[in-house]
Amino acid sequence: MKSLIDDETIETILWTVLFEQSGDAMVVLRQDGSVYRANQRYADMLGYTPEELGSFHVWDWDIRFSEQELRQMLLTVDNSSAHFDTRQRRKDGTITDAEVSTNGAIYKGENLIFCIVRDTTERKYTEERLRQNKELLERIATQVPGALYQYRIAPDGTRSFPYFSEGFAALGGLAQEELSGTDVDDIMSRLLPEDAPEIERKTQESASTLSHFHAEFRIRHNDGSIRWIECRSTPEKEADSSIIWTGILLDITQRIQAEEQVRIMAITDGLTGIKNRQEFDRLLEHEIERANRYHTPLALLMYDLDHFKQVNDRYGHNTGDMALKTVTSLVNDNIRGIDIHGRWGGEEFMVLLPQTGLDTAMDVAEKLRRTIAAHPFDKLGSITASFGVVELAPHESSKSLAQRVDEALYRAKELGRNRVEV
Known part of the structure; x- marks a missing residue:
């Protein structure tokens, strides 16, 4: 019995379902760089109509790579996947960051390159803002007369220091690389034994009530000297029920010594x-x-x-x-x-x-x-x-x-x- 749907209709349906109705922006290129087909989402991304894009070559809008580089890339595309970041010019002249995934295929006897394109402008902007914010925080942290830190107690009781600013190196006489890995034993072993029980008591109280933590205690510096440290931090409960404290450590040795001197003078x-x-x-x-x-x-x-x-x-x-x-x-x-x-x-x-x-x-x-x-x-x-x-x-x-x-x-x-x- 002869099919009621001819091959051309089936092809149209497939292009419509798989290409035009895709949630991604897609463009199909010939090996010479001209546009075989672009879906509406990709046309909208660049501000053109699909018909306008059909008259272009890829180097007419891609500004990261030269025409020669793009020609070479097109010739080397095969049926394996490739991923790269690029920058593309919209019709209005503005620039968008894009992530491109390519895959080569032979269609109707012609070598075509199928490209899925994702607009990463917002993501790049967010990443850049995060990078700038991180740099700002790091600059601030270097100006703080002490160390910023985070301390976590997991639900199973495991403890760690997810973060220490560079100030801790001077505070405890540790090299910065010694702080990576956040080994609690290496850090807590510097506490003077007579001060440790009170620190633990205050930690447990802060964890159970989510109340502000404040303590003054002594540590042994790498040079063998004893330093007085003031710690202030605020706890938060995370989604997995971990408790994480974010706070600051200050070297108050000079203040303690001055107070002791004043006390001695008074008596x-x-x-x-x-x-x-x-x-x-x-x-x-x-x-x-x-x-x-x-x-x-x-x-x-x-x-x-x-x-x-x-x-x-x-x-x-x-x-x-x-x-x-x-x-x-x-x-x-x-x-x-x-x-x-x-x-x-x-x-x-x-x-x-x-x-x-x-x-x-x-x-x-x-x-x-x-x-x-x-x-x-x-x-x-x-x-x-x-x-x-x-x-x-x-x-x-x-x-x-x-x-x-x-x-x-x-x-x-x-x-x-x-x-x-x-």
């Missing part, structure tokens, strides 16, 4: 470097409380340099100041690390002796008295000191203890100076 006598009266009072209260709690003895010494006013009057305050510094240094060299040495005022000083009874305290005072008396002072020759010694009584206040040691010192002076009294 230290400016001339002698020992505890000032305010700090000594605080420590006295603390040691009394501890002695009462653990039922341990506590002794207090008070000493005063004999006839010190005459030193200042005769030799001047600079010489007097040097004498005070020398005396406090001598005392420091002859007491324990747990003992507390403070300047009470003028040439009066206190020494607090934890876990020490009265007899031992008297021995300490006598040793200090002899050490001071035996030391040769520049310009002055010798200086002597008088000592008062007391032991804390049950339930005694710091005020009462200080008053009693002052009375003991007064008695030492009344009885001739350069002596120890209780």
Whole structure:
């Protein structure tokens, strides 16, 4: 039975279904570069009609390659696929970026090149914007006095650092290539062990509540030094339930050192470097409380340099100041690390002796008295000191203890100076 649809009709249907109604822009070229057929989508892409394109050669609109290069490419197309990027000029003169996939085939005895063309202008624009944004972020990151970072905890508990800015190299003394691979162990091992539990506690709290993370901790730099780091970051929950923190790490070592210096200045006598009266009072209260709690003895010494006013009057305050510094240094060299040495005022000083009874305290005072008396002072020759010694009584206040040691010192002076009294 003869077919009701002839071959020409079948061909028309196939071209219509496969070519004209394709979602892609398509053009079929002859090997000489002329257009065999272009579908409406490709014509619209370039702003021509299909009939107009039928009178062109491919080099009439392709501007990336020369006519000679295009001729050579057309001659080498076979039945294997090829892909390349190019640029094409529209009818209105504007330029579009395009991605071309080609495949050669013989159709009705003629070598044809079937081309699928995709307009990539928007994609290229987006890629360029992303590249520019990335460069901008990298430039910003290099100006940040620290390091930008991301830290992720996956649902299975796996941890990683997806990103570190270059600032981390200086922060931790690592080479930038050491940060690739985001090995958590290499980074976290730099935390001082005593700081690690608190960091983990804050991390878990931030993960469970998605609350801001803030911590100050210490790391060991590659050069062996200890650096203080401040970390601030904000967590987000990702689609796969991972938690990722994005934040900043700052080296606050200088700030911590400055704060420590200010703290020391606030509790230290400016001339002698020992505890000032305010700090000594605080420590006295603390040691009394501890002695009462653990039922341990506590002794207090008070000493005063004999006839010190005459030193200042005769030799001047600079010489007097040097004498005070020398005396406090001598005392420091002859007491324990747990003992507390403070300047009470003028040439009066206190020494607090934890876990020490009265007899031992008297021995300490006598040793200090002899050490001071035996030391040769520049310009002055010798200086002597008088000592008062007391032991804390049950339930005694710091005020009462200080008053009693002052009375003991007064008695030492009344009885001739350069002596120890209780």
